[in-house]
Amino acid sequence: MSTDHELDDAQLAAEMAARAGDLLLELRARELGPNPLPSGAARELSRRGDKEANALLLRMLDQHRPADAVLSEESSDEGSRRGADRVWIIDPLDGSREYGLPGRTDWAVHVALWERGAGITAAAVAQPALGRVYRSDTATAAIGERERPRILVSDSRPPEFVAPLAERIGGDADPMGSAGAKAMAVLRGDADAYVHAGGQWEWDSAAPVGVALAAGLHCSRIDGSPLVYNEAHPYLPDLLICRPDLAPPLLAGIAELTGTLRDTPRVAMVREYLASLLSHDASKVRLAADCFRVENGTRTGDSGPEIVRELETGAQYLPLTGIRNLTFAEFGTDVVARFLLDMAVGEHTHTVALTEHFAVPGAEITAITAIIEPVVRPA
Known part of the structure; x- marks a missing residue:
């Protein structure tokens, strides 16, 4: 239940994501010109964006939900969140590599609320370069009608099995940055599935999954098991987000191609x-x-x-x-x-x-x- 009469949890998540997105756009406009930065400078820009956006999100949570716990990519994990009933899981800048490259729009801000016994109950994903904020209380999925299903994968670490998987369902695999950007592309109907198996943290997927589930999309681990958050180890290395009708053939194909073993x-x-x-x-x-x-x-x-x-x-x-x-x-x-x-x-x-x-x-x-x-x- 919300502890602030001005904004409910989903509204607050959306406002936080939008504000952090505006900050990141302003910083990027000042520092990133039309030409690529040297790799070290681009990495430093991304880290600065991460740090400043994280500070803004933490200030907003301290103002609006001071009693809630936080799990953030950019903050030390003290472990006390494990005993909390409400935990905000945030990624101030998802797709930091893409953020440091001119012309890239596939980066995002993630804000999600986990509640004990209920999982992710409110979430928002901002794609600032597109001027869009997707939120769990208003999200709807547009199902694409393309002849060949489009599977999105990591731009830097696509799953080894994705090519034969795409072939099995008569589809195509395309790379894209940011977990949030890929998940929201499926939400918009620009793609039909997002498959990842190259390693992620809870903050990489919590908000995208919260929005996608609320919109009626299928979300799970690649073995079909549920995505569970606020765990002692916030490492959640794989996921599948897709149209509900594609889940059975995709899960069956992944199982045949990979088996069931996975890392702890x-x-x-x-x-x-x-x-x-x-x-x-x-x-x-x-x-x-x-x-x-x-x-x-x-x-x-x-x-x-x-x-x-x-x-x-x-x-x-x-x-x-x-x-x-x-x-x-x-x-x-x-x-x-x-x-x-x-x-x-x-x-x-x-x-x-x-x-x-x-x-x-x-x-x-x-x-x-x-x-x-x-x-x-x-x-």
């Missing part, structure tokens, strides 16, 4: 960290502020922000070319990853064996300890 939340968080070693994109890596890293007994990282900076810009990561033979073992709140790491050394490839221990007591990685050993090749 802790393993999925570690997998994101390992992926950043090669991609140099740590935007999905969740590290505690006081996270540290130790390699062969030497401390090589003293804070989460420092480790993230090194993952994205550190010269020591540039030669890395591949991860092979990756296995995981989970012991309580700890994850151990074992793998071979390839790196370019001149014209040759050098390989080392790594055993990395990750402490994951909650929603963030708090410590990384690595043992690095040379791989001895047979004479």
